Amino acid sequence: MNISKVLILETLYELLLNGQTNRVSLVRLQADVNDHPMTKQLAHQWQTLKINDILDVIKLLFPKQTSLSDGQIIFYNLQIVEIRDTLLDVVRECQDTLVKDVKQLEQQYQAIKSHDDMKIRRERIMGMYRDTILAKLQSFQHFHRLYSKLDPSPVVRDMMDLERIKATSIENLSHLQHILQKCVTDSVMTTKAGSDRYREIILSQGELDDTVKFVRYAMDN
Numbered sequence: 079m080n081i082s083k084v085l086i087l088e089t090l091y092e093l094l095l096n097g098q099t100n101r102v103s104l105v106r107l108q109a110d111v112n113d114h115p116m117t118k119q120l121a122h123q124w125q126t127l128k129i130n131d132i133l134d135v136i137k138l139l140f141p142k143q144t145s146l147s148d149g150q151i152i153f154y155n156l157q158i159v160e161i162r163d164t165l166l167d168v169v170r171e172c173q174d175t176l177v178k179d180v181k182q183l184e185q186q187y188q189a190i191k192s193h194d195d196m197k198i199r200r201e202r203i204m205g206m207y208r209d210t211i212l213a214k215l216q217s218f219q220h221f222h223r224l225y226s227k228l229d230p231s232p233v234v235r236d237m238m239d240l241e242r243i244k245a246t247s248i249e250n251l252s253h254l255q256h257i258l259q260k261c262v263t264d265s266v267m268t269t270k271a272g273s274d275r276y277r278e279i280i281l282s283q284g285e286l287d288d289t290v291k292f293v294r295y296a297m298d299n
Contacts, residue, residue: 080172082127085111086135087165094158101152104129139164204248207293211254212240214289220282224275225261231268238264255290262286 089110093102111117112126136144136151143156216222225240238261248254265279 083168085114086132091161101150103150208248208254211289211293218285220278221285224282233267234264
């Protein structure tokens, strides 16, 4: 709306100033407004102003100083300098509005950027915890040997192994613990109870529990 005011006032000011008269053809005013260079620059987001749109703006700005006659708008007791001053006021209003809009956009951008930065830092930290836990597990005798690569099994869906876990983005330590626990559970489901491998799986559960406790202690301290 403010941009419309600027275009109409600037065009009106030039027509009255050049014509040395107190009346302006509405058709001429409409044509000049819609042919204004700023209107062309905003063509992709701008609707052509109709005569009624222009009249609404003029009546709003000069409510008791105009009348219509034979397609012309006539101004009473209105000095050309008043139109110029009104134009400058509207321009300043536009500038103030744009400044506020820009500041608001900057605040929104900073909020989004801060959120993204925090998300990136969190993902990096979680990745460090994941790699620390996996490195410790790989130093153990049973867990690394049992879960470095699991053989596919019809008993278990979506089997996990250490290489796959290395490429997984974790949300928190509990999420990683759940994934690693699934490795143990998958092995239990596919192994005969009482076998040597079964006993090794039980031992690997202890290695996992000790590792999680170690990392949780490190996080708390």
